[in-house]
Amino acid sequence: YFRQNRLPHLWCPGCGNGIAMKAIVQAIAKRPELNQDNTVIVSGIGCSSRASGYMDFDTLHTAHGRAIPFATGIKLARPDLNVVVITGDGDCTAIGGNHFIHGCRRNVDLTVVLFNNNIYGMTGGQASPMTPTGRKATTAPYGSVDRPFDACALAEAAGATYVARSTAFHVQHLTDMIAKAFDNHGFSFVEALVQCPTAYGRKNKLGSPADMLKWMRDNAVMKAAWDKLDPATTAPEKFPIGLLYEATAMDYDTAYDQVIERAGGAHA
Numbered sequence: 599y600f601r602q603n604r605l606p607h608l609w610c611p612g613c614g615n616g617i618a619m620k621a622i623v624q625a626i627a628k629r630p631e632l633n634q635d636n637t638v639i640v641s642g643i644g645c646s647s648r649a650s651g652y653m654d655f656d657t658l659h660t661a662h663g664r665a666i667p668f669a670t671g672i673k674l675a676r677p678d679l680n681v682v683v684i685t686g687d688g689d690c691t692a693i694g695g696n697h698f699i700h701g702c703r704r705n706v707d708l709t710v711v712l713f714n715n716n717i718y719g720m721t722g723g724q725a726s727p728m729t730p731t732g733r734k735a736t737t738a739p740y741g742s743v744d745r746p747f748d749a750c751a752l753a754e755a756a757g758a759t760y761v762a763r764s765t766a767f768h769v770q771h772l773t774d775m776i777a778k779a780f781d782n783h784g785f786s787f788v789e790a791l792v793q794c795p796t797a798y799g800r801k802n803k804l805g806s807p808a809d810m811l812k813w814m815r816d817n818a819v820m821k822a823a824w825d826k827l828d829p830a831t832t833a834p835e836k837f838p839i840g841l842l843y844e845a846t847a848m849d850y851d852t853a854y855d856q857v858i859e860r861a862g863g864a865h866a
Protein backbone atom coordinates (compact mmCIF):
# COMPACT_ATOMS: atom_id res chain seq x y z
CA TYR A 599 0.00 0.00 0.00
CA PHE A 600 3.04 2.31 -0.12
CA ARG A 601 4.36 3.81 -3.34
CA GLN A 602 7.51 2.18 -4.67
CA ASN A 603 10.24 3.74 -6.80
CA ARG A 604 9.39 7.25 -5.69
CA LEU A 605 11.48 9.97 -4.11
CA PRO A 606 12.13 9.38 -0.38
CA HIS A 607 9.74 11.03 2.04
CA LEU A 608 10.45 14.50 3.45
CA TRP A 609 9.55 13.90 7.10
CA CYS A 610 12.26 14.59 9.69
CA PRO A 611 14.00 11.68 11.42
CA GLY A 612 11.88 10.56 14.38
CA CYS A 613 8.68 12.22 13.12
CA GLY A 614 5.46 10.48 14.18
CA ASN A 615 3.59 11.07 10.92
CA GLY A 616 4.85 7.83 9.37
CA ILE A 617 3.50 5.86 12.35
CA ALA A 618 0.02 7.35 11.93
CA MET A 619 0.12 6.82 8.16
CA LYS A 620 1.05 3.18 8.65
CA ALA A 621 -1.80 2.77 11.16
CA ILE A 622 -4.25 3.94 8.46
CA VAL A 623 -2.83 1.42 5.98
CA GLN A 624 -2.99 -1.37 8.55
CA ALA A 625 -6.57 -0.41 9.41
CA ILE A 626 -7.51 -0.68 5.73
CA ALA A 627 -5.82 -4.10 5.60
CA LYS A 628 -7.93 -5.17 8.62
CA ARG A 629 -11.14 -4.64 6.67
CA PRO A 630 -11.43 -7.27 3.89
CA GLU A 631 -14.00 -5.20 2.01
CA LEU A 632 -11.52 -2.31 1.65
CA ASN A 633 -8.74 -2.20 -0.91
CA GLN A 634 -6.76 0.08 -3.23
CA ASP A 635 -9.60 0.19 -5.76
CA ASN A 636 -12.32 1.43 -3.41
CA THR A 637 -10.39 3.68 -1.01
CA VAL A 638 -9.42 7.28 -1.75
CA ILE A 639 -7.04 9.33 0.39
CA VAL A 640 -7.58 13.11 0.50
CA SER A 641 -5.29 15.53 2.33
CA GLY A 642 -4.88 19.26 2.85
CA ILE A 643 -1.55 21.04 3.36
CA GLY A 644 1.11 20.54 6.01
CA CYS A 645 3.57 17.91 7.18
CA SER A 646 0.83 15.34 7.81
CA SER A 647 -0.86 16.00 4.48
CA ARG A 648 2.24 14.83 2.63
CA ALA A 649 1.10 11.29 3.53
CA SER A 650 -1.29 11.16 0.58
CA GLY A 651 1.71 11.34 -1.75
CA TYR A 652 3.34 8.32 -0.15
CA MET A 653 0.34 5.97 -0.22
CA ASP A 654 -0.42 3.76 -3.21
CA PHE A 655 -4.10 4.65 -3.52
CA ASP A 656 -6.02 7.15 -5.61
CA THR A 657 -5.05 10.27 -3.68
CA LEU A 658 -5.81 13.95 -3.76
CA HIS A 659 -3.44 16.48 -2.14
CA THR A 660 -5.67 19.55 -2.02
CA ALA A 661 -5.54 23.16 -0.80
CA HIS A 662 -4.85 24.25 2.78
CA GLY A 663 -7.80 23.41 5.02
CA ARG A 664 -9.94 22.21 2.11
CA ALA A 665 -9.59 18.44 2.25
CA ILE A 666 -13.05 17.89 3.80
CA PRO A 667 -15.00 19.74 1.06
CA PHE A 668 -13.01 17.89 -1.64
CA ALA A 669 -13.73 14.61 0.15
CA THR A 670 -17.43 15.51 0.48
CA GLY A 671 -17.60 16.02 -3.29
CA ILE A 672 -15.98 12.64 -3.91
CA LYS A 673 -18.37 10.93 -1.48
CA LEU A 674 -21.48 12.49 -3.05
CA ALA A 675 -20.33 11.59 -6.58
CA ARG A 676 -19.16 8.08 -5.63
CA PRO A 677 -20.94 6.90 -2.45
CA ASP A 678 -19.44 3.45 -2.95
CA LEU A 679 -15.93 4.70 -2.14
CA ASN A 680 -14.26 4.66 1.28
CA VAL A 681 -13.03 8.25 1.59
CA VAL A 682 -10.27 8.95 4.12
CA VAL A 683 -9.07 12.45 4.98
CA ILE A 684 -5.59 13.04 6.43
CA THR A 685 -5.20 16.45 8.03
CA GLY A 686 -3.13 18.25 10.65
CA ASP A 687 -4.06 20.40 13.64
CA GLY A 688 -3.50 23.67 11.75
CA ASP A 689 -5.08 22.42 8.53
CA CYS A 690 -8.17 21.01 10.30
CA THR A 691 -8.86 23.43 13.16
CA ALA A 692 -7.56 26.79 11.86
CA ILE A 693 -7.96 27.51 8.14
CA GLY A 694 -10.11 24.38 7.72
CA GLY A 695 -12.04 24.79 10.98
CA ASN A 696 -15.22 25.85 9.28
CA HIS A 697 -15.16 22.88 6.91
CA PHE A 698 -14.44 20.59 9.83
CA ILE A 699 -17.46 21.62 11.91
CA HIS A 700 -19.80 21.59 8.91
CA GLY A 701 -18.54 18.17 7.81
CA CYS A 702 -19.42 16.97 11.33
CA ARG A 703 -22.78 18.77 11.27
CA ARG A 704 -23.73 17.15 7.96
CA ASN A 705 -22.49 13.75 9.14
CA VAL A 706 -20.75 13.16 5.81
CA ASP A 707 -19.62 9.53 5.57
CA LEU A 708 -15.88 10.21 5.80
CA THR A 709 -13.07 9.03 8.05
CA VAL A 710 -11.00 12.04 9.09
CA VAL A 711 -7.68 11.28 10.79
CA LEU A 712 -6.09 14.34 12.39
CA PHE A 713 -2.34 13.97 12.93
CA ASN A 714 -1.95 16.25 15.96
CA ASN A 715 1.65 17.43 16.40
CA ASN A 716 0.50 20.54 18.34
CA ILE A 717 2.18 23.01 15.96
CA TYR A 718 2.57 24.16 12.37
CA GLY A 719 5.64 22.06 11.60
CA MET A 720 6.15 22.53 7.87
CA THR A 721 6.05 26.33 7.90
CA GLY A 722 8.50 26.73 10.77
CA GLY A 723 6.78 26.13 14.09
CA GLN A 724 3.99 28.67 14.46
CA ALA A 725 1.38 28.07 17.19
CA SER A 726 -1.73 26.23 15.98
CA PRO A 727 -5.19 26.21 17.60
CA MET A 728 -4.11 22.97 19.31
CA THR A 729 -0.82 24.18 20.79
CA PRO A 730 -1.19 23.69 24.55
CA THR A 731 -1.24 26.85 26.70
CA GLY A 732 2.27 27.75 27.81
CA ARG A 733 4.07 25.77 25.08
CA LYS A 734 6.50 27.70 22.90
CA ALA A 735 6.27 28.32 19.18
CA THR A 736 7.93 30.78 16.80
CA THR A 737 4.84 32.96 17.17
CA ALA A 738 4.74 32.40 20.94
CA PRO A 739 8.37 32.65 22.11
CA TYR A 740 7.34 33.03 25.78
CA GLY A 741 4.62 30.37 25.60
CA SER A 742 1.19 30.35 24.00
CA VAL A 743 -1.42 32.41 25.83
CA ASP A 744 -4.37 30.83 24.01
CA ARG A 745 -6.39 27.89 25.27
CA PRO A 746 -6.18 25.00 22.78
CA PHE A 747 -9.10 23.32 21.07
CA ASP A 748 -10.07 19.85 22.20
CA ALA A 749 -10.72 18.65 18.63
CA CYS A 750 -12.58 15.53 19.82
CA ALA A 751 -14.98 17.58 21.96
CA LEU A 752 -15.42 19.96 19.03
CA ALA A 753 -16.24 17.09 16.64
CA GLU A 754 -18.75 15.61 19.08
CA ALA A 755 -20.46 18.96 19.69
CA ALA A 756 -20.64 19.67 15.95
CA GLY A 757 -22.37 16.37 15.13
CA ALA A 758 -19.75 13.72 14.29
CA THR A 759 -21.06 10.21 14.93
CA TYR A 760 -17.75 8.50 15.80
CA VAL A 761 -15.02 10.24 17.78
CA ALA A 762 -11.84 8.57 19.02
CA ARG A 763 -8.33 9.48 20.11
CA SER A 764 -5.08 7.57 20.22
CA THR A 765 -1.35 8.21 19.90
CA ALA A 766 1.71 7.23 17.92
CA PHE A 767 2.88 5.28 20.98
CA HIS A 768 -0.29 3.13 21.02
CA VAL A 769 0.10 1.86 17.44
CA GLN A 770 -2.19 -1.17 17.65
CA HIS A 771 -4.82 0.85 19.51
CA LEU A 772 -4.62 3.64 16.94
CA THR A 773 -5.02 1.09 14.14
CA ASP A 774 -8.12 -0.36 15.86
CA MET A 775 -9.64 3.10 16.38
CA ILE A 776 -9.25 3.84 12.65
CA ALA A 777 -10.54 0.41 11.56
CA LYS A 778 -13.66 0.91 13.74
CA ALA A 779 -14.10 4.37 12.21
CA PHE A 780 -14.43 2.68 8.80
CA ASP A 781 -17.44 0.74 10.15
CA ASN A 782 -19.39 3.92 10.96
CA HIS A 783 -21.64 5.29 8.21
CA GLY A 784 -21.23 8.94 9.00
CA PHE A 785 -18.56 11.44 9.99
CA SER A 786 -15.83 9.56 11.84
CA PHE A 787 -13.07 11.52 13.52
CA VAL A 788 -9.87 10.08 14.94
CA GLU A 789 -7.28 12.30 16.61
CA ALA A 790 -3.81 10.73 16.43
CA LEU A 791 -1.23 12.43 18.63
CA VAL A 792 2.12 12.34 16.84
CA GLN A 793 5.52 13.52 17.98
CA CYS A 794 7.15 16.40 16.13
CA PRO A 795 10.72 16.40 17.46
CA THR A 796 11.78 19.24 15.17
CA ALA A 797 9.33 22.16 15.34
CA TYR A 798 7.53 21.37 18.61
CA GLY A 799 9.90 19.18 20.59
CA ARG A 800 13.07 21.19 20.05
CA LYS A 801 11.42 24.52 20.84
CA ASN A 802 9.91 23.12 24.05
CA LYS A 803 12.94 21.01 25.04
CA LEU A 804 10.88 17.83 25.09
CA GLY A 805 13.83 15.54 24.42
CA SER A 806 14.22 12.82 21.83
CA PRO A 807 11.39 11.30 19.76
CA ALA A 808 11.49 8.36 22.19
CA ASP A 809 11.04 10.79 25.12
CA MET A 810 8.02 12.31 23.39
CA LEU A 811 6.53 8.85 22.83
CA LYS A 812 7.12 8.02 26.52
CA TRP A 813 5.23 11.20 27.44
CA MET A 814 2.26 9.90 25.42
CA ARG A 815 2.56 6.50 27.11
CA ASP A 816 2.64 8.06 30.60
CA ASN A 817 -0.18 10.57 30.12
CA ALA A 818 -2.73 8.71 28.00
CA VAL A 819 -5.53 7.14 30.04
CA MET A 820 -7.94 4.63 28.53
CA LYS A 821 -11.47 6.07 28.36
CA ALA A 822 -12.97 3.58 30.85
CA ALA A 823 -10.32 4.48 33.46
CA TRP A 824 -10.58 8.19 32.62
CA ASP A 825 -14.31 8.18 33.44
CA LYS A 826 -13.50 7.03 36.99
CA LEU A 827 -10.97 9.81 37.64
CA ASP A 828 -11.76 12.84 39.75
CA PRO A 829 -11.17 15.92 37.51
CA ALA A 830 -10.04 17.90 40.57
CA THR A 831 -7.10 15.56 41.17
CA THR A 832 -6.27 14.60 37.57
CA ALA A 833 -2.84 15.84 36.43
CA PRO A 834 -3.34 18.60 33.86
CA GLU A 835 -1.37 16.84 31.13
CA LYS A 836 -3.39 13.60 31.31
CA PHE A 837 -5.82 12.95 28.46
CA PRO A 838 -8.28 10.17 27.53
CA ILE A 839 -7.78 7.83 24.60
CA GLY A 840 -10.15 5.31 23.04
CA LEU A 841 -13.64 5.59 21.65
CA LEU A 842 -14.88 8.87 23.16
CA TYR A 843 -18.28 9.22 21.51
CA GLU A 844 -20.59 7.28 19.20
CA ALA A 845 -24.06 8.06 17.88
CA THR A 846 -26.47 6.91 15.21
CA ALA A 847 -27.71 9.44 12.67
CA MET A 848 -28.47 9.44 8.97
CA ASP A 849 -25.36 10.16 6.92
CA TYR A 850 -25.29 13.02 4.43
CA ASP A 851 -25.21 10.87 1.32
CA THR A 852 -28.34 8.95 2.31
CA ALA A 853 -30.13 12.19 3.22
CA TYR A 854 -29.07 13.67 -0.11
CA ASP A 855 -30.33 10.59 -1.97
CA GLN A 856 -33.72 10.89 -0.30
CA VAL A 857 -34.06 14.52 -1.38
CA ILE A 858 -33.13 13.64 -4.95
CA GLU A 859 -35.61 10.76 -4.92
CA ARG A 860 -38.38 13.05 -3.67
CA ALA A 861 -37.48 15.45 -6.47
CA GLY A 862 -37.84 12.60 -8.99
CA GLY A 863 -34.14 12.36 -9.94
CA ALA A 864 -31.53 9.62 -9.63
CA HIS A 865 -28.27 9.80 -7.71
CA ALA A 866 -25.07 8.04 -8.75
Ligand code: SF4
Nearest residue numbers: 609610613645719794
Ligand atom coordinates in the same frame (compact mmCIF):
# COMPACT_ATOMS: atom_id res chain seq x y z
FE1 SF4 B 1 7.45 15.76 11.38
FE2 SF4 B 1 7.66 18.01 12.80
FE3 SF4 B 1 9.46 17.45 10.90
FE4 SF4 B 1 6.96 18.13 10.26
S1 SF4 B 1 8.48 19.44 11.28
S2 SF4 B 1 8.15 16.44 9.36
S3 SF4 B 1 5.76 17.15 11.91
S4 SF4 B 1 9.12 16.27 12.79
